[in-house]
Amino acid sequence: MDFNHSDDRRMLADMLGRYLQERYAIDTRHAISNSQAGWSSEHWSALADLGVIGALFDEDVGGFGGTGFDIAVVFEQLGKALAVEPFLGTMMAGRVLARSGGQHALMEKVMAGGSVLAFAHEEAESHYDLAEIAMQATAEGATLTGTKSVVYQVEAASHIVVSARVAGSPGQETGIGLFLVEAGAPGLAIRGYPMIDGGRGGELTLSNTPATLLAEDGFSLVEDAVAAGVVALSWEAVGIMDRMKADTLDYLRTRKQFGVPIGKFQALQHRMATVALEIEQARSAAINASVSLDDPRIKRERAISAAKYTIGRVGTLVVEEAIQLHGGIGMTWELPLSHYAKRLTMIGHQFGDEDHHLARFTALSMA
């Protein structure tokens, strides 16, 4: 039992944290987020040079990480800096490529920073249900037709991992195939848009778009990628929560009303204590999820749903309380905290909110 990260991971975290602190300060972040692209190829390749992308993948595909805690240290730092770069989609899609074998040249290019990936799974009818997939693959599996919803940083991607029905109907776990689609392929259209929490997303529509089959029965690969995605989001959330906690404590120390720092007021002290306590519970949930990535399915998925439920519940609490404790200033665009609040809220909308994962945890407990 050891709650310290290995030296390698600590070095990676320190290096990434320093880079983001020096070169990705909040004004830079806003400029990138509001740019037409919604991400920065310059920072992306610099971070690839630092090994940040390689850390997300295991040695089989030329990376040097890929475990729960490798993902953890990277995304915790990304959260602290509120980075909008396309790490999540790249990590999840890359994980599918790695697990399904092949695509070595592409993975090499990805880790060198020369290519960004996106993971396109959920659809308008899914509402977080991973089996609710209607995108249709032709019988021979050569082309895809359908629409994927709210795909994070999809415009940035050179390649997109797309799930589609090779058999069965929406709601069934069997018959979901995984495919690789190239950006700019015939019949591919993206309706891109800004996200409320920064960066960009898009609706991906395919009509008879040529695709490469990665896996015919791909549901377990989807679950695995989403599990890794939840670990990433959990740590991104923990990084954000730590930052919001520090900012709020600063505010309680310095803001004076009735002649004293507002941190002297008991009503505020009690709310702050609950926030601090819940953040530690959220960190524990993220640790449990990271550990679970290599566990057998039920054990892993229970820990994943427990974590996402906790992050969703605590995330909302931290957002609402941090804004309330700041008062009016917490409502302003100018205050960095408000942007952290938006991202933390929206993390709840990626791959399942607290209600979805509570119900899922219950169902897994009865399985």
Add this chain to the structure above:
Amino acid sequence: MNLDFTKAEEDFRAEVRDFLKEKLPKRISEKVRTGQRLTKADYEEWHAILNERGWLATHWPKQYGGTGWSVAQAYIFDLETALAHAPRIVPFGLSMLGPVLIKYGSEEQKSYWLPRILDGSDWWCQGYSEPGAGSDLASLKTRAVRDGDHYVVNGQKTWTTLGQHADMVFCLVRTASDGKKQEGISFLLIDMKTPGVEVRPIILLDGEHEVNEVFFTNVRVPVENLVGEENKGWTYAKYLLTYERMNIAGVGKAMAAFDHLRQIARTQRKNGKPLAQDPLFAARMARVEIDLENMKTTNLRVLAASEGGPASLELGAMLKIRGTEIQQEITSLTRRALGPYAQPFVSEALDEGYNGDPVGPDYAAPVAVDYLNNRKLSIFGGSNEIQREIITKALLEL
């Protein structure tokens, strides 16, 4: 980061399980499992069994007769004993006074009192709270005035848990009243048989005699029973409270209680199905189960960070708050799970050897009592509101 236990630690777990299988009397574990009342003799019997094995003082270093266990070993032991329905180790001597004496006591005090805690010669109780000093502990008024080689103690303590069994009480007393209220407090060890000590029961809402009032009228206490320095008692008191709060968090106890709840929810039926499959009840159970899973890791993190010593004040406070909230929620769900059968109360059914028929399911008798009794968890050891102030004050450094 790595949450696995080592091979040696897993071997230790097996050793603990074997020990429990062989040495934990079935008579006692059945009483714990079914929620029957434990007597003083039950506790003493279990303490003696643990002491024989050298496993009684899990927080003490080896040189004082403790186990000298690592954080992981102490955690495993706590968990396994709870899951095997062993009685708790009565904390007053072992988990509270022991660490204070080891850190602040004189050599004479350590060599005299510590072995007596281990062999059960003295049953200790805690003299902290007073009628006018609950959450505001430092405003306590029980006075000790030096008179030659004695202190003369006058005043009243309250909420003294299991004081009716006690031979000795460790007491916070006021030895100075000028200056800050925290600065005039001393830590005294008082023999309950001294003339002028009187114990009166307080009956709680569940009808049980668990706590007491203790009155001191001109009680003469030898000066060698002062721990540490005069007027420095607040430091020792706070050190003890950190241990007390970690102990209250009760992760092992909560796990055993949740298992019990799950069994009941599978047995009870609603709408023709097990209650565990009722969506609302299942969600309530899942919430507390997830919170407990998180708490297990938080607890281990705090233990690992403190390396066997006391946790920092704010972390100890976090464990106390959430640990007690979880235990209370589990007892609350267990009560709800019984439906109408939470209402009948046959007090004798909670005594050993009761051979009447149970009213309703055989696990029903102690459930409501347990729920009501556990309301204390968020009040004692410093109320959860006081814990919240401790957390924020430590974080704010105001």
